[in-house]
Amino acid sequence: VGERLVVIGGDAAGMSAASQARRLRPDLEIVALERGTRTSYSACGIPYLVGGAVHDVESLVARSPRDFRDRFRIDVRLRHEAVAIDLDRRSVEVRDHGHDRTLSVGFDQLMIGTGARPFRPPIPGIDLPTVHGVQTLEDGERLLEAARRARCERVVVVGGGYIGLEMAEAFVERGAEVTLVEGDRQVMRTLDEDMADLVAGAVRKHGIDLRLGVPVTGFEPGTVHTAGGDVAADLVVLGLGVLPNGELAAEAGLATGSRGAIVVNRRQQTAAEGVWAAGDCAESFHLVSQRHLHIALGTVANKQGRVAGVNIGGGYATFPGVVGTAATKVCATEVARTGLTEREAAIDGFRFVTARIDSTTRAGYFPGAGPITVKLVAERETGRLLGGQLVGQEGAAKRVDVLATALSARMTVHDLVDLDLSYAPPFAPVWDPVLVAARKAAAAVDADRR
Amino acid sequence: VGERLVVIGGDAAGMSAASQARRLRPDLEIVALERGTRTSYSACGIPYLVGGAVHDVESLVARSPRDFRDRFRIDVRLRHEAVAIDLDRRSVEVRDHGHDRTLSVGFDQLMIGTGARPFRPPIPGIDLPTVHGVQTLEDGERLLEAARRARCERVVVVGGGYIGLEMAEAFVERGAEVTLVEGDRQVMRTLDEDMADLVAGAVRKHGIDLRLGVPVTGFEPGTVHTAGGDVAADLVVLGLGVLPNGELAAEAGLATGSRGAIVVNRRQQTAAEGVWAAGDCAESFHLVSQRHLHIALGTVANKQGRVAGVNIGGGYATFPGVVGTAATKVCATEVARTGLTEREAAIDGFRFVTARIDSTTRAGYFPGAGPITVKLVAERETGRLLGGQLVGQEGAAKRVDVLATALSARMTVHDLVDLDLSYAPPFAPVWDPVLVAARKAAAAVDADRR
Numbered sequence: 001v002g003e004r005l006v007v008i009g010g011d012a013a014g015m016s017a018a019s020q021a022r023r024l025r026p027d028l029e030i031v032a033l034e035r036g037t038r039t040s041y042s043a044c045g046i047p048y049l050v051g052g053a054v055h056d057v058e059s060l061v062a063r064s065p066r067d068f069r070d071r072f073r074i075d076v077r078l079r080h081e082a083v084a085i086d087l088d089r090r091s092v093e094v095r096d097h098g099h100d101r102t103l104s105v106g107f108d109q110l111m112i113g114t115g116a117r118p119f120r121p122p123i124p125g126i127d128l129p130t131v132h133g134v135q136t137l138e139d140g141e142r143l144l145e146a147a148r149r150a151r152c153e154r155v156v157v158v159g160g161g162y163i164g165l166e167m168a169e170a171f172v173e174r175g176a177e178v179t180l181v182e183g184d185r186q187v188m189r190t191l192d193e194d195m196a197d198l199v200a201g202a203v204r205k206h207g208i209d210l211r212l213g214v215p216v217t218g219f220e221p222g223t224v225h226t227a228g229g230d231v232a233a234d235l236v237v238l239g240l241g242v243l244p245n246g247e248l249a250a251e252a253g254l255a256t257g258s259r260g261a262i263v264v265n266r267r268q269q270t271a272a273e274g275v276w277a278a279g280d281c282a283e284s285f286h287l288v289s290q291r292h293l294h295i296a297l298g299t300v301a302n303k304q305g306r307v308a309g310v311n312i313g314g315g316y317a318t319f320p321g322v323v324g325t326a327a328t329k330v331c332a333t334e335v336a337r338t339g340l341t342e343r344e345a346a347i348d349g350f351r352f353v354t355a356r357i358d359s360t361t362r363a364g365y366f367p368g369a370g371p372i373t374v375k376l377v378a379e380r381e382t383g384r385l386l387g388g389q390l391v392g393q394e395g396a397a398k399r400v401d402v403l404a405t406a407l408s409a410r411m412t413v414h415d416l417v418d419l420d421l422s423y424a425p426p427f428a429p430v431w432d433p434v435l436v437a438a439r440k441a442a443a444a445v446d447a448d449r450r
Numbered sequence: 451v452g453e454r455l456v457v458i459g460g461d462a463a464g465m466s467a468a469s470q471a472r473r474l475r476p477d478l479e480i481v482a483l484e485r486g487t488r489t490s491y492s493a494c495g496i497p498y499l500v501g502g503a504v505h506d507v508e509s510l511v512a513r514s515p516r517d518f519r520d521r522f523r524i525d526v527r528l529r530h531e532a533v534a535i536d537l538d539r540r541s542v543e544v545r546d547h548g549h550d551r552t553l554s555v556g557f558d559q560l561m562i563g564t565g566a567r568p569f570r571p572p573i574p575g576i577d578l579p580t581v582h583g584v585q586t587l588e589d590g591e592r593l594l595e596a597a598r599r600a601r602c603e604r605v606v607v608v609g610g611g612y613i614g615l616e617m618a619e620a621f622v623e624r625g626a627e628v629t630l631v632e633g634d635r636q637v638m639r640t641l642d643e644d645m646a647d648l649v650a651g652a653v654r655k656h657g658i659d660l661r662l663g664v665p666v667t668g669f670e671p672g673t674v675h676t677a678g679g680d681v682a683a684d685l686v687v688l689g690l691g692v693l694p695n696g697e698l699a700a701e702a703g704l705a706t707g708s709r710g711a712i713v714v715n716r717r718q719q720t721a722a723e724g725v726w727a728a729g730d731c732a733e734s735f736h737l738v739s740q741r742h743l744h745i746a747l748g749t750v751a752n753k754q755g756r757v758a759g760v761n762i763g764g765g766y767a768t769f770p771g772v773v774g775t776a777a778t779k780v781c782a783t784e785v786a787r788t789g790l791t792e793r794e795a796a797i798d799g800f801r802f803v804t805a806r807i808d809s810t811t812r813a814g815y816f817p818g819a820g821p822i823t824v825k826l827v828a829e830r831e832t833g834r835l836l837g838g839q840l841v842g843q844e845g846a847a848k849r850v851d852v853l854a855t856a857l858s859a860r861m862t863v864h865d866l867v868d869l870d871l872s873y874a875p876p877f878a879p880v881w882d883p884v885l886v887a888a889r890k891a892a893a894a895v896d897a898d899r900r
Contacts, residue, residue, distance in 0.1 A: 299873035365504050434851075
């Protein structure tokens with residue numbers, strides 16, 4: 001008998017690892033256990049499915065179980081839920097929901113890609129059927145179905161992070177009356193307050209009833225109770241972030257860290273020989289803060305999964321870490337961030353200066369030029385770039401990639417000032433907004449030194 | 451009497467230097483000599499003026515002479531053409547076209563920002579009034595006027611570089627019948643042939659009659675003679691590149707180098723004390739090829755001008771050099787390049803591998819997702835990124851900035867593979883095309899090592 005790789009979780013991390021391992025090891029037997037009914041889908045596409053920009057659930061599936069079977073010889077077992085891992089016996093106990101039975105699957109190597117789940121704080125009524133999380137395509141389909149029902153006119157979104165804002169917009173697109181309730185004083189805690197205010201403005205302008213500093217106290221059918229009064233709701237969407245599904249690993253004796261995410265080394269290996277983890281269930285190393293933390297993003301899951309797969313396949317790959325990049329589009333406003341915000345830099349003990357500038361996404365005279373605000377955080381004395389935030393119209397968000405690259409290369413804001421960034425009137429002003437911000441940040445570092 | 455700075459040339463480099471010097475030296479007397487009638491304009495906007503996307507010539511002027519006078523106390527003298535520099539006497543001989551007189555203006559410091567002019571090879575008839583170069587706003591106005599005349603139905607553009615392609619598109623927008631004649635076998639010699647072919651396809655699809663490998667042999671009123679036969683032309687536009695206006699400096703005894711561009715050090719200083727040069731008339735240092743060469747781009751001119759101005763003002767600034775970034779939009783197709791192409795890398799003696807990939811600008815399922823092709827050139831053995839080229843739909847070009855940043859930081863393609871670039875369905879697939887290309891390039895480097 002040959003060697004067997006068992007993969008728990010048929011989404012980004014698990015299936016990236018599986019297909020990468022297959023490329024390197026044609027001989028490997030690969031079994032993938034997926035408790036749902038789909039593989040490798042874009043959960044990030046759910047808001048656009050609900051909003052109507054994407055018409056077909058299946059278009060969010062990058063690769064189907066059949067693709068994996070036919071092209072990669074991966075034995076994908078749907079509705080198979082791993083319920084326990086036995087590291088000594090090297091086997092996984094699996095609940096086969098299709099046949100209502102439990103079986104044991106032995107492994108030589110094990111890849112854990114169990115993902116994350118929407119955070120549901122212990123608020124009365126949070127488990128009502130009208131209170132929806134957004135994580136799997138099944139969630140997306142349930143939401144879509146609920147949204148299509150005639151009575152779904154009043155939608156309350158709880159939480160003003162990426163998913164909350166995207167879902168709020170989606171329901172506006174559907175013609176619903178949308179209230180977004182956020183316990184914090186700002187939307188997007190991943191931005192500094194001054195930048196988040198720009199997003200809040202855009203959200204309100206789009207017709208969303210945004211209520212900040214209003215914690216939710218309970219749910220009842222038809223009503224959301226908040227510290228600021230009751231809000232009528234045919235449907236509630238939770239956007240309170242996610243928690244890593246690290247319990248299965250923890251119960252097997254594997255170490256978990258930040259928020260319960262699985263601890264891995266740079267090769268995505270757990271402390272157990274031949275046991276790997278990646279994606280939303282695992283920790284990531286942040287190159288700027290130098291902390292291990294939990295980041296649930298499809299792009300990170302794919303990268304970590306690939307690294308795990310190379311190593312499982314006998315190759316050598318390491319995941320260098322993240323710099324905390326994230327982006328979204330809220331109504332017509334693009335939002336992106338990378339590195340550390342002011343708040344995060346302070347927590348990490350950095351001393352820093354900041355610079356914020358307003359510019360335009362294209363040459364000012366070019367049709368379609370829109371406003372963009374760029375904020376940079378730079379370390380005092382050294383001028384090292386610590387982070388950046390951008391809010392603006394079309395073309396704003398992707399500019400964060402220059403900053404993400406600069407963070408990886410540990411560049412200073414002085415290094416950024418004269419970067420040879422592209423310019424043409426449809427794309428940028430002659431001084432790209434990122435460079436204008438860098439110039440101001442460099443001047444702030446210099447002034448601070450004196 | 452105080453110290454006087456004389457600036458020759460009232461556009462990007464000259465006026466950036468002047469206003470930067472003013473910030474640092476409130477006491478300095480600043481005189482700017484401009485032979486035309488405008489200051490600080492966007493020559494890059496001319497195609498959009500002619501095409502109709504930009505309606506007003508004046509909107510291309512970033513700062514008028516009045517702005518400089520009132521806000522920066524810079525004495526801008528229009529229609530004043532510097533005709534000689536005397537470095538011993540430290541004076542400039544100036545032809546005042548407005549009053550038809552010649553005067554001498556003494557300087558303590560001199561900033562040369564004389565720009566560039568369209569290249570006019572010695573082809574019979576090239577100086578006909580129907581044969582237009584595109585450089586100054588006056589050129590733009592003349593073109594616009596010619597285009598508005600009833601008889602301007604057949605336009606021939608000579609040269610398939612940035613300006614040639616942009617002008618060809620502009621005249622298509624105006625409803626003209628446009629033929630683009632290029633002596634080389636490809637458009638855009640700044641791209642490798644395989645990438646240029648993608649651009650050629652887009653150009654032809656847009657209805658432009660593109661004739662490659664057809665040198666122009668002469669011009670007559672109403673006709674362009676080419677090696678491939680005559681083409682009827684009410685109007686001819688030259689897009690054969692530009693030459694630096696380095697003669698004035700050369701005649702004064704200053705060194706000129708590549709194509710006659712003025713030699714400067716990293717502070718934008720010429721060999722003469724207190725004499726500076728920047729922008730289209732000066733050389734630039736290319737960080738990858740490590741050559742001094744002539745690059746005529748508004749963005750470089752502004753940066754070099756700023757550096758010169760800081761130094762003139764008594765500060766210390768250096769221009770780090772360029773990496774050869776350029777971008778344009780041709781019809782709906784975005785084109786960008788940075789670093790070295792295959793051809794350039796070979797000339798510079800690099801041994802390299804290349805990788806080319808096709809992907810989409812957004813998540814494949816997201817509305818508006820379009821094709822994008824990315825090509826990378828990486829050094830053999832070391833894997834150092836040497837250059838990149840991108841051709842694709844909306845969102846393609848600005849991705850070159852990641853590569854430009856990586857070139858400045860001397861990153862390898864392996865460093866790029868797991869960069870934490872932003873992802874959201876409206877902006878990118880989960881693996882950004884740049885990362886997909888990096889992965890393929892890294893694999894090519896690895897395979898080559900074995």
